[in-house]
Amino acid sequence: MTTTTTVALTGITKRYRGTTALEAVDLSFKPGVTGLLGPNGAGKTTLLRIVATVLAPDSGSVRLLGRSPATPEALADVRRRLGYLPQEMGFPRGFTGFGFVDYMAVLKEWTARAPRHDEVRRVLDLVDLGDVSTKRVRALSGGQRRRVALAQAMLGDPDLMLLDEPTTGVDPEQRVSLRQVLSRAGEHSTVLLSTHQTEDVAALCDRVVVLDQGHVRFDGAVVDLVATAAGRVWLADAPDPGARASWRTGTGKHRNVGLAAPPGAEPTVPTLEDAYLLLLGDRALTTEAAA
Amino acid sequence: MKTTWHADDALMARYVSGNAGSLDGASLEQHLTRCSDCRARIATHVDVEPLEMVWGRVREQVQAPAPSLVERLLIRVGVPAHDALLVAAAPSLRTSWLLGLAMTLGFVGLGAAYGGSRGLALFLLVAPLVPVAGVAFAYGPDVDPLYEVGVAVPYSTPRLLLLRTAAVLATSLPLVLVASLLVPGLSWTAVTWLLPALTFTAVMLAASTWTSPTVAALVLGIAWACSVGAAALDQNPYAVLAPFLLLVYAVLGVAAALVLRVRIRSLTPLGSLS
Numbered sequence: 001m002t003t004t005t006t007v008a009l010t011g012i013t014k015r016y017r018g019t020t021a022l023e024a025v026d027l028s029f030k031p032g033v034t035g036l037l038g039p040n041g042a043g044k045t046t047l048l049r050i051v052a053t054v055l056a057p058d059s060g061s062v063r064l065l066g067r068s069p070a071t072p073e074a075l076a077d078v079r080r081r082l083g084y085l086p087q088e089m090g091f092p093r094g095f096t097g098f099g100f101v102d103y104m105a106v107l108k109e110w111t112a113r114a115p116r117h118d119e120v121r122r123v124l125d126l127v128d129l130g131d132v133s134t135k136r137v138r139a140l141s142g143g144q145r146r147r148v149a150l151a152q153a154m155l156g157d158p159d160l161m162l163l164d165e166p167t168t169g170v171d172p173e174q175r176v177s178l179r180q181v182l183s184r185a186g187e188h189s190t191v192l193l194s195t196h197q198t199e200d201v202a203a204l205c206d207r208v209v210v211l212d213q214g215h216v217r218f219d220g221a222v223v224d225l226v227a228t229a230a231g232r233v234w235l236a237d238a239p240d241p242g243a244r245a246s247w248r249t250g251t252g253k254h255r256n257v258g259l260a261a262p263p264g265a266e267p268t269v270p271t272l273e274d275a276y277l278l279l280l281g282d283r284a285l286t287t288e289a290a291a
Numbered sequence: 292m293k294t295t296w297h298a299d300d301a302l303m304a305r306y307v308s309g310n311a312g313s314l315d316g317a318s319l320e321q322h323l324t325r326c327s328d329c330r331a332r333i334a335t336h337v338d339v340e341p342l343e344m345v346w347g348r349v350r351e352q353v354q355a356p357a358p359s360l361v362e363r364l365l366i367r368v369g370v371p372a373h374d375a376l377l378v379a380a381a382p383s384l385r386t387s388w389l390l391g392l393a394m395t396l397g398f399v400g401l402g403a404a405y406g407g408s409r410g411l412a413l414f415l416l417v418a419p420l421v422p423v424a425g426v427a428f429a430y431g432p433d434v435d436p437l438y439e440v441g442v443a444v445p446y447s448t449p450r451l452l453l454l455r456t457a458a459v460l461a462t463s464l465p466l467v468l469v470a471s472l473l474v475p476g477l478s479w480t481a482v483t484w485l486l487p488a489l490t491f492t493a494v495m496l497a498a499s500t501w502t503s504p505t506v507a508a509l510v511l512g513i514a515w516a517c518s519v520g521a522a523a524l525d526q527n528p529y530a531v532l533a534p535f536l537l538l539v540y541a542v543l544g545v546a547a548a549l550v551l552r553v554r555i556r557s558l559t560p561l562g563s564l565s
């Protein structure tokens with residue numbers, strides 16, 4: 001597997017009408033699956049849009065797949081090698097799942113019908129939608145529509161996959177199936193995955209970037225982020241008012257995530273969610289509620 | 292009851308090659324329905340390549356959507372099939388849009404035929420704006436649900452815009468021309484609306500290199516409505532097609548086409564969204 005840098009962002013700043021979405025962000029990525037975590041408005045979607053070449057930064061430099069997408073030729077070359085799943089995706093009226101992915105395949109320059117249709121079938125089978133590909137997209141469930149949208153991002157097995165909340169609305173069984181597909185893709189491609197689902201990041205990503213108010217708050221291995229919560233998560237009979245977060249678990253014990261041990265509490269193994277809550281504090285809780 | 296007899300390889304080979312004869316063949320088929328061991332063994336005698344070809348054709352027939360009416364027409368006039376697929380997906384090239392347009396133009400034409408100067412003003416208001424509205428609803432972030440993901444693809448955005456514009460003009464202008472036959476005292480003035488129609492389309496395309504096509508179309512529509520309204524109040528709707536104004540439209544159209552030619556590559560910048 002190549003270990004060359006595929007995405008290099010230097011000093012990226014983006015503002016929307018006075019609101020700062022990203023502030024002087026420096027990040028680089030190599031092949032593998034990286035999870036982007038952060039509260040709503042942290043800058044995750046803006047970051048993905050910039051890497052997907054659909055949004056230009058106000059300042060800073062972007063290098064994708066070894067080149068600067070500054071000229072139309074370089075831009076088209078980069079776009080040939082990337083797959084993008086936006087956060088929200090509409091579907092034209094009347095399109096079937098197959099028809100929609102076929103349409104996207106033409107936009108990705110699959111002009112010859114037979115190989116294009118073979119590729120459409122391949123990606124629909126990858127997301128387990130081969131059997132319902134003749135149904136109209138608008139008649140599919142929310143999770144199925146999300147998988148149709150994900151299928152188009154996989155066309156041509158791209159070197160760079162940018163996925164904004166790919167598992168939203170997908171049922172647990174399919175989510176596990178998609179994790180397998182994405183982890184396989186991450187063996188040779190650079191996969192950036194924006195999500196609110198910490199369990200997806202924990203199960204799938206070798207690296208996690210936590211964004212907050214346009215700044216990078218954490219960038220490292222998932223296990224390293226989890227390790228920051230070691231000794232800060234306890235199970236107790238009562239909630240701890242001083243904890244960052246506290247909730248009653250299914251066993252009747254209260255899980256307290258905080259800086260100090262409440263009286264009579266037993267330490268427990270932290271999760272990525274615990275570490276995320278500790279890192280971002282109240283803003284993370286606001287996002288959890290919103291998500 | 293579990294069977295104890297199994298077909299031998301020679302019989303299976305004769306059956307697969309079609310040489311088992313009707314009696315042995317029918318017996319073997321009966322046996323295969325009950326014996327999973329022989330079903331598994333006979334699979335090794337079958338050449339899977341032709342089967343896969345047949346299955347592939349079946350899947351293709353079932354899964355690939357039938358081309359739409361507009362798509363078929365485009366292919367018939369020589370547009371490559373993959374381009375036709377992209378062009379026909381425009382909202383203003385759907386059959387429902389074209390039917391709605393035909394009905395609207397029918398009413399407008401009848402208004403022009405029997406509604407006096409007001410009916411004529413209505414026709415002159417609508418006719419040049421039909422292609423403008425069609426193009427505005429063929430491309431752009433306001434009407435295309437796939438606009439954002441469509442920016443991140445290598446397909447040429449200018450090519451898509453121009454192909455859809457050509458298709459909209461090819462479908463909408465004949466409908467307006469048919470409606471114009473209902474205008475009383477048909478003369479060359481009844482078809483001079485073509486000039487502002489083409490000019491407005493060019494202006495809208497040029498403006499869409501800065502703003503969205505729908506915003507450009509709205510501004511043009513309001514300006515044209517004000518002009519036609521003022522002419523109608525003077526009881527002379529044809530004033531908007533006075534020779535001097537036709538010259539202005541022609542100059543404006545050429546200028547817009549030049550601007551479009553210079554700026555059309557700006558439709559594929561790094562980051563078309565804001």
